[in-house]
Structures are given as C-alpha cells and as structure tokens.
Amino acid sequence: MKFKFNALAMACALATVSVSAHAVTEISWWHSMAGALGDRVNGLADEFNKSQTEFKVVPVYKGAYDEAMAAATAAYRAGNAPDILQVFEVGTATMMYSKGAIKPVSEVMKLAGEPFDPSAYVPAIGGYYAAPKGAGLLSLPFNSSTTVMFYNKDMFTKAGLDPNKPPVTWTELAADAAKLKASGAKCGYTTTWQSWVELESFSTWHNVEFASKNNGFDGLDTRLKFNSPLHVKHIENLANWAKQGLFTYAGRKDEATSKFYSGECGLLTGSSSSYADIAKNSKFKFGIATLPYYNDVPGAPQNTMIGGASLWVMGGKKTEDYKGVAKFFKFLSKPEVQAKWHQETGYLPTTLAAYDITRKSGFYDRNPGTDVPVKQMITKTTDKSRGIRLGNMPQIRTIIDEELENVWTGKITAKQALDTAVERGNLLLERFEKTNK
Amino acid sequence: MEKRARFKSAWLPYALVAPQIIVTLLFFVWPAVQAMYQSMLLQDAFGGYSEFVWFDNFRTLFADSNYLGSFKTTAVFSVLVAVLGLSLSLILAAFADRVAKGAAVYKTFLIWPYAVSPVVVGVLWMFMLSPTLGIVSHWLHYIGIDWNHVLNGRHAMILIVIAAVWKQVSYNFLFFLAGLQSIPKSLLEAAAIDGAGPVKRFATIVFPLLSPTTFFLLVVNIVYAFFDTFAIIEATTQGGPGKDTEILVYKVFNDGFKGGDLGGAAAQSVILMTIVIVLTVVQFKYVEKKVQYA
Numbered sequence: 001m002k003f004k005f006n007a008l009a010m011a012c013a014l015a016t017v018s019v020s021a022h023a024v025t026e027i028s029w030w031h032s033m034a035g036a037l038g039d040r041v042n043g044l045a046d047e048f049n050k051s052q053t054e055f056k057v058v059p060v061y062k063g064a065y066d067e068a069m070a071a072a073t074a075a076y077r078a079g080n081a082p083d084i085l086q087v088f089e090v091g092t093a094t095m096m097y098s099k100g101a102i103k104p105v106s107e108v109m110k111l112a113g114e115p116f117d118p119s120a121y122v123p124a125i126g127g128y129y130a131a132p133k134g135a136g137l138l139s140l141p142f143n144s145s146t147t148v149m150f151y152n153k154d155m156f157t158k159a160g161l162d163p164n165k166p167p168v169t170w171t172e173l174a175a176d177a178a179k180l181k182a183s184g185a186k187c188g189y190t191t192t193w194q195s196w197v198e199l200e201s202f203s204t205w206h207n208v209e210f211a212s213k214n215n216g217f218d219g220l221d222t223r224l225k226f227n228s229p230l231h232v233k234h235i236e237n238l239a240n241w242a243k244q245g246l247f248t249y250a251g252r253k254d255e256a257t258s259k260f261y262s263g264e265c266g267l268l269t270g271s272s273s274s275y276a277d278i279a280k281n282s283k284f285k286f287g288i289a290t291l292p293y294y295n296d297v298p299g300a301p302q303n304t305m306i307g308g309a310s311l312w313v314m315g316g317k318k319t320e321d322y323k324g325v326a327k328f329f330k331f332l333s334k335p336e337v338q339a340k341w342h343q344e345t346g347y348l349p350t351t352l353a354a355y356d357i358t359r360k361s362g363f364y365d366r367n368p369g370t371d372v373p374v375k376q377m378i379t380k381t382t383d384k385s386r387g388i389r390l391g392n393m394p395q396i397r398t399i400i401d402e403e404l405e406n407v408w409t410g411k412i413t414a415k416q417a418l419d420t421a422v423e424r425g426n427l428l429l430e431r432f433e434k435t436n437k
Numbered sequence: 438m439e440k441r442a443r444f445k446s447a448w449l450p451y452a453l454v455a456p457q458i459i460v461t462l463l464f465f466v467w468p469a470v471q472a473m474y475q476s477m478l479l480q481d482a483f484g485g486y487s488e489f490v491w492f493d494n495f496r497t498l499f500a501d502s503n504y505l506g507s508f509k510t511t512a513v514f515s516v517l518v519a520v521l522g523l524s525l526s527l528i529l530a531a532f533a534d535r536v537a538k539g540a541a542v543y544k545t546f547l548i549w550p551y552a553v554s555p556v557v558v559g560v561l562w563m564f565m566l567s568p569t570l571g572i573v574s575h576w577l578h579y580i581g582i583d584w585n586h587v588l589n590g591r592h593a594m595i596l597i598v599i600a601a602v603w604k605q606v607s608y609n610f611l612f613f614l615a616g617l618q619s620i621p622k623s624l625l626e627a628a629a630i631d632g633a634g635p636v637k638r639f640a641t642i643v644f645p646l647l648s649p650t651t652f653f654l655l656v657v658n659i660v661y662a663f664f665d666t667f668a669i670i671e672a673t674t675q676g677g678p679g680k681d682t683e684i685l686v687y688k689v690f691n692d693g694f695k696g697g698d699l700g701g702a703a704a705q706s707v708i709l710m711t712i713v714i715v716l717t718v719v720q721f722k723y724v725e726k727k728v729q730y731a
Contacts, residue, residue, distance in 0.1 A: 066695045073482045073697060094482050094697060101483040250569075251587050252675055259569055395696040398676075405678040409588050424503075431497075431698070435481040435488075 025055050027324045028082040030062040030072060032309070033143075036276075040344055048331045055324035057084075065091070065309060066394060072314070076101055081314040083321050084328075086142065088309045090393035092129065093216065095312050096138050097391065097436040103313045103322070105329065106136025111319065112326030120333070120351045124303050124377045128387035129310050132217070139310040140329050141350040143341075145273040146304045146373045147201040149292065153285040155266040159183035166289035170237065173267060173292045177246040180266040187248040189241070190256040192270035193307075194249070195400040197291070199226050200305050202234060204385035205291055207299035211429075216389040220433045224396070224425045227418035230297060235414035239407050249408045252401045271307055272373035275346040288369030290376055303379040305387055308347060348373055391432025396425040469710065475703035482697030494704035503680055504688070504705075511684040514598065515662035522602045522658050523651065526609035531639070533610070534617040544614070551607035555600075555665065559672030562600040566592075586674065590681030593674045597682055600669045605661055609654050616650035617643065648728045656720055663713055685709050 033041045038061055045057040062068035065088035075081045087095055095102055109116035118126055118137045125141045153163035159179045167173040177188025191197050203210040208230055213222040241247035248265060250256035260268035261281040268274075269291060278286060293300045311332075313325050331337060338354030341347065343363050349355040355374055358364065364371040390396060403417040403424075412420075444450070476494055480487045498504050533543050550558070565573045566584060574584040586592040620643060628638050644651075667690040670676060676683030676691065686709060693702025 070694045070697070073484075077484045098481055098483040099485050101485055249588060252677065255587070262569065264569060392696060392698070395692065395698070398691065398696075401675075402677060402679050405588070409590070409678060411679065427497075431479075432481075435479055435486050437486070 024053070025320050025324050027055055027057045027084065027321060027328060029057055029059045029084040029086075029311075030068050030082040031059055031086040032061070032063065032065045032068045032088075033086070034061060037143075037345055040341065044332065044337070044341070047337075048328055051331065052327065055327060057324075057328050069094075076314065081316070083314060083317055083325055085312045085314060086309045087139070087312050089128065089144075089307055089387070090397065092139070092310070093389045093391045093393060093432070096131075096389075097220070097432075100315050102138070103315045103317075104131055104136060104138045105140050105311075105313060106131070106138075108313050108322050109326050109329070112323040114326045114330050116330070116333075120353065122348070122350060122352060122355070122374075122377055124379070124381045124386070125306055125348065125350050127381055128306050128389075139312045140332065142309060142311045142332065143273075143345065143347040144306045144308040144310075144350055144377075145271045145347055146306055146377050147197050147269060147291050148272045148304075148373050148376065149289045150260060150268045150270070150274070150278060151287050151289060152260070152263065152266045152282075153287055155180055155183070155185055155263070155284070159185070159266070163285070163287070166287055167267070167292055168290070169295050170234070170292045171294075174237070174241055174246060177241065177267060178244075181245060185264075185266050187259065187265040188246040189267040189269075190248045190250050190259050190265040191268065192250075192254040192256045192274070194252070194404055195397045196305070196307060197269045198234065198238065198404075199231065199400060200388055201291060202231070204303060204305045204381075204387070205293055205301050206230060206297045207302040207382055207384050208297075209384050210388050211390055214383040215387065216391075217383070217386060220391070220436055222390060223429060224390075224422040227415070227422045230294070232415050232418055234294070235404070235407060235418060239410075239414055242408050243410075249405070272348065273308065273346045275370065288372045290372055299382075301376075302385045303381055304373075304376045305385075306348075306377065346370070348377060352378075390429060391436065392428040395428055399424045399428075472703045472706050472710070475699060476707045478700045478703075480700050482699075490700075494700050495708075497701065498704055498708070503683075506680060507683050507685055507688055510594075510680070510682065511663070511686075514594065514601075514666075514682075514684050515659055517594075517598045518601045518605065518662040518666070519655060519658040521598065522605045522609055523654055525602065526606045527613050527647075527651075529606065530610050530613035530617055531643075533614055547610050548607045550604055551611075553604065555604060555668035556672045558600050558604045559597075559669040562596060562603070563673045566596055588678050590678055593678060593682045596673055597666070597670055600673065601662065601666050604669075605658060609658070612650050612654055613647065616647045620646050645729055649730050652720070652725060652728045655724070656717060659716060659720075660713060663709065685712075 029045065031038075031041055041059050045059045049056050060082070062071050065086075068085070069087055069091050072081060072085045081101075106116065106118065116136075118130065121137075121141055125144050126137065129137050129139045129141055131138050149166065151166045156163040156176075159176075159182065161176055161179055167176045173189060180188045200210055203215075203226065208228060209215060209225045211222045211224045211226070213219045216222040238247050242249065248259070250259050254270065254274065256265070256268055257270060257274050257277055258281075259265045261278050263282075263284060272288075275288070290301065291304055311329070313322070333351065335351060335353035335357050338349055338351050339357040339361075342349040342354055343358060349358055355378070359371070400421050403412075403421040406412045407414055407417045477489055477491055478487055479490045479493065529547055533540060533547065536543060553561075565571050566586060568574055568585045568587060571584075577584045584592055586596045624642055625638055628642055633641070664686055666684065667687045670682060670684065670687045671690065674682045676687055685705065689702050689705045689709065692698045692705065696702075
C-alpha cells in the first residue's frame, strides 16, 4: 500500500530555486561545500555557464552532508527536489535503493546522447559508485578523499626518529608513539572519524570483509562482519595504547585535526582532504604517509576506502533538464577540470587522466606527499576492498562511535564492543532490507 | 455599575477565538495526528516504500535496552536543567531587584543569552571546556581536575546542563523579576517592622507570592529540557561518550533527520509527547495545589 507523505514539516524545502528564465534551462545543484570549497564550486558553475548559452547551473549550499541529504529527501517528497544532489559516500546505499528518486548517471548520459566511459575513473572510485552487474555508473564521482597518515617531522626529529621514515605498520606506529611520548609530546597518535579509519578503511586496506555479500555490494541481505579476530585485535591494541597514553581519542568527527596542527599529537590518521587545513595551520614540517597495516595479514596492504561525496541526479525531471545535467557532467569529467579541482582542494583526482595531467605538471614534486592518497587508491581493488555499501550507514557509524567510546573509557572490552555493534547494526540492516524489498 | 462590556452578538466570541483555534489546529493538533499516523509506518527515506505496520516501531523501540537507558538520561538531564535553571535565575532576579544603580545594565546582560541560538551556545561552551584548547578546562587543570567531556560521561552531562541552563536562565530571570516587582512593598515593609529579616521575608512572603510564576516556569523548563535542547547536544557531544548524553529528543532528531528513519523517529516523538503530557497533567494536579494565586 502506498501513502503519500504530507509535506508540512518539510516546508523548508520550498526554498528550492526553480524559477526559470525564458530560454535558459536552469539546473539546480545542492551541495555541501562551504568556505573555500564553496567558492570553487561556484567557480565551476560559472565556468560551465559561460561556456554555453542553453543551460544555467545554479549551485545552492544546503548545509553539511547529512543536512543537505535530509533537505533533499524532504524536497523530493514535496515534489521540489533539485536536479543534482551531492551525497556523502555513506549515503550511497540509501540513494541507490530509493526507486524512482534517482536517475543513474549512465542513463542520463545515454538519454542526452553524451558519450560517457565509466572506465575512465580510478577503479576504487568508479567501482564504489558503479551499478551492480556492470550497468554503468549510478552517480558521478566528484570529491573523493581517502584515509592517510600525517606525521609531524619536527617532533620526529626531537624524539630521535628519522623524519623521512614514517611508521609503516601498526607495531611501528606504537613504537614511534612511545618515543614521541618519551620526548615530551603530550600525545603520540590520534585519529579523526574512528569508524572510517579504524574499521572501514582498515578492512579494505587488509582485504577483509567489513560486511558480508562483499560489503553489501552484492545484495541487501548483507550482515556486518567487523567483529573478526583481526578487527578485535586492532581495537584491543588501540585500547591498550590508549591506556598507555600512546593513543588519544579526540572525538567522533575531525576534532583530532586540531590536535595535530597545534603540535600536540605527532601522528594523525584521517582524510586526505585535511591536507589544506593542516598546511594552512601548522607551523612545522609535516609528512603524508600511507595508513599503517599489520604485515602478518595476507593481502595487506590492499587499497584504502574512499570518503567524500558524489553527485546524484534526481528522478522525475524533464528530458530537457537531464540534457543540461549531462552537459554539465561532461564538463566536470574533463581531465583539465578534474585536475584543477584535485590540485586546488586536496581531493583525489577521480579520473586517471586527471592524475596523469597533475603528475606531468610536476604538482606532486612541488607538493611532496600529495600523491600518497592517489597511489593508495589506484591499486587494483578486490571484491572485498571496493568499498562499503550498506543501508542506514550513518546510523551504523553512530553505533560504532558509541561502542568504541565505551572501549576507550574502559567500560567494556574490544570484543564486547564489536560484538554489540555488529548486533545493533544488523538490526538496522534488517530494517533497511525490509523497507527496500 | 457594571464595568464589563457585554456583546449581544452570537458569532463575535467565536470569531475572536478563531485565530487561536486555527493556529493550534494547524501547528499542534494536525502535526501531532500526523506524527501518530507516521509512527505506524515503515518507510524508506524518500517515501518510495511505505507499509502500515501498526505498533512494530514501538515494539522495536522498547526491545532496545539503549532506548530504555535514554529515559534515565533524560530524567537526570531535565531535572538538573529545571532545578538549576530555576534556582539560579531566582537568585539573580532577587539581586537584580535590589540594585538601585545601573539596574538596566545588569538586566540587559542577564537577558542577552536568550537571543543566542542553542547551537551557538553549545559551541561556545564546548570551546571554553575543550580538553585541549579550552580556557575553563585550562583553569580546571590547575585545581587538579582533568576535564575531558569527550571521554568522561559525567563531564559531558555537566557540559550540556551548563549550556542548556545558561540559555534558559535569561527567560526565567525575566519572569522572576517581573514577579518580584509586582509584590506589594507594603507587605515587605510591614514584615520588616515586625522584625522579620531578609531571609525570613523571602521565605514567608516573597516566595509564596512568586509561586504562580515558579510553577509556570517549572512547566516551561521541563518542556524546554525535553524538546529544545537537541541542538546543544548535536553541537557538543552528539549523545556521547557512549550513550551518556543521549536524551530522548536527540535520538528523535538523530534517527529521523540524520538517519532517515521517519517511522521510528515519529514513534519516539509520540512517546515523548505522551511523557510531557503526563508530566504536565501531574504538575497541574499535584504541584499546582501548592500554588497560591493572589
């Protein structure tokens, strides 16, 4: 039975810009890029608008990722959805299973008769947003980041460590953190986004499943599996390091970044897109290195997980609108445009061509370390490392945050926490399965 | 001679109350009915799939021990916010009532926080108490308190209570001050002549006369703690560490708006609404008996 949703609480969604001028078709684009990134997004739209006269892309900042997505779901129910919506990676499953609400990018391109080659994308990125059974791309990869490690070279020197030799394995990281502490550092190692770094990316990096059915890629009846002995061992290690003062927990989001650039912590794992922030705020030399791994795990290191967001096309629009969207996406996919976006923002180049342009221009030589995330991602992906695509993923992350915090405070053991998180998360997956039959 | 105006018209009284009724229907009754209906739906975020499941959402909630735990958290939080908020603002109002010089300046400063949005209030206190950068946590460190609301549940609770109270004190203060100023001076003077000291005068005359105001504020503050504080929590602790600061309304916001689970969130808000209705009824039935309307 279908019920039409009532739009009362969603009145805010009426703010959609949909007034169109005479001949020009307006394409609305809701995004979550604030500050300098927002300026860059406006720049992209301007550049596109000047390049032709038929369409006009209107970017609208709609708050943080989760806020923009909530606004768009409400707007869709009220019949006012934007043409293009930027959605964070954990919202992917919600978008792809919402029948009718979205139109796959490959279909849009086909409809508009624009040539489009999904294989031009970096495999780890293209694969993440690919439709099942090789039916093209669901959304357009736009701003992708991944997990890397930053380290403070000055603090390394002070602690008697080689500033050009960042730790490669977790064991080395613990030893280095201990030396940093011994040399008077307030904190050795810290991390942002613990679920993403210590469990999600950790899984793909070690080529172990985070969830069954290839992390949800192969069906809705997927269940969480991040309570394997390897995962438990890692969280146990972190808990021990926390007890010894080597690992400091700073918060659920990116609070740890400020602990790094204030010189408090010598080692930080987090998003490659923190680069701009760290470069701007730190008064010391820092290096970028790959995420640590356990060298006794076969297949490690594989590739890290992507973060960031992609662009989704909303369903139920006029053909004319889709033609405009396709034109704009073609513009965004141009290697030069991609390369410029990558260099200016610290996000990954999403196409291999954009990576080549950037490499040949000498950008990586001028900005050492900026190619680490790219190299981490360009490695061939496996079915277990393509990414994680689960329904209700934002809520599952919250559950993981809650349970891990109980480990850091010493209330429960790593095993108990991961078992409980898996159990609670599976209830959400069942619920998602039910609503998306 | 009777002063009261009399209207012969049959429809005028209805017309006069109509705006109020319409507003109530439109902004309270209708959404409430909608929420009850939605609480029995299982939907995906975009509303493409929708199934009527009767009380399944409620059953899921009450089978979740974490949800039951957040009742206790909510009780602790709202009692602290109401009690601290009311007593602090009563003290401030009593002082402001006594000052002769510069009273307007004090009042302005005390009313100021009310104009600040809850998110800003949360962020402000979070910065002052941030374990690394915060100025207050820096002072606390000197007196031997290692402040860390990121990992210490009690600290996190104190943080959100401080932020919630700080914002609400202004509102309470306004009402208390108005109440204090409407107490007849002659009563207090008579008591003073009879030899009653300031404390005795406050306890036996001022406070009883303030009881209608206090009662009203008690209801308002409980409702505030229950419904208006999710922004503070979102900006500071996000319900953590663990689930130590996850109050009911924050879970509604988190599941509904961030998780896209509208059925579950609607069920929670129906429960929340029921609790507040019951609390209000209890307050009016039992606490109000102690109130003396002049």
